[in-house]
Amino acid sequence: MAGAKKIIRLLLLAVIGGVFAFAGGVKVLDPASFATDIDHYHLLPWPLIAGVALYLPWLECVCAGALLLKKFRAAALGLMLGMSLVFCAAMVSAAARGLNISCGCFGTGTGHLGLAIARDVLIMAAIAVCLVAEKKRTDSNQM
């Protein structure tokens, strides 16, 4: 049972890491396009958009890499959950305002906002499960 739980936890971590590494990697290659995608949300002023477009993809990649290190795993998951919450809020806000835009999550061809929101919620659930498991693991190590 414990073995199965461990396998599920590792699989979830691999999926979360893969999603963030891919999302970050695609945007790292083309921050100018990503800046334009952020601009379409009409939520931030331009200089901040440029900064976010340069920083956020690298943060996604570093978080994905940090999942490999036990010491940094909980922190990386916490940051990933924070980022996903912000992405979700931005997409819900855009959908509520009737904006006809792509989410910009994975660079080109990222599809409909509704699908992106659903995907984001699933990722947040997976991160939350891993965070709880991580807390249990660290607590049991401390005892």
Added chain:
Amino acid sequence: MFEIRGRIKNRIRPAVLILLVALIPSLGAALWHPKRPSWSRPVAGNEIDLSTAVQWGARVLWVDARPRVEFDRGHIPGAVLLNEDEWDRLLDGFLDAWKRDAFVVVYCSSVSCDASHEVAARLKSEARIENIYVLKGGWETWQAQKK
């Protein structure tokens, strides 16, 4: 009390470290990335210059807002014709070519023409498409760049 403070420190320190590590390559990207965004909005309003549009590469959907005669004489490769005179007839063709993640760049003849702004405004208000830009200098600028 000290134990709680210590626990919080232990949780926050790795997060701060991750945030700082991510800052290093992003500073490098801000200085040297060939596709780094500009710190000021590319051009006022929704006008963009040709270099920005070219940088977007395959994501650009060119829309030619000039009359059909001029379009037939020459246009940007891959451009879709959509002008005010034939709006109802041409709109379906545009919508077939449009993808949600495309950057629509509308152009007309030159700096002085307004057709591109009018077509862009109509696409925005009627089709509720957000990613619409107007090419500064239009077809003239495209031809000048080709020379």
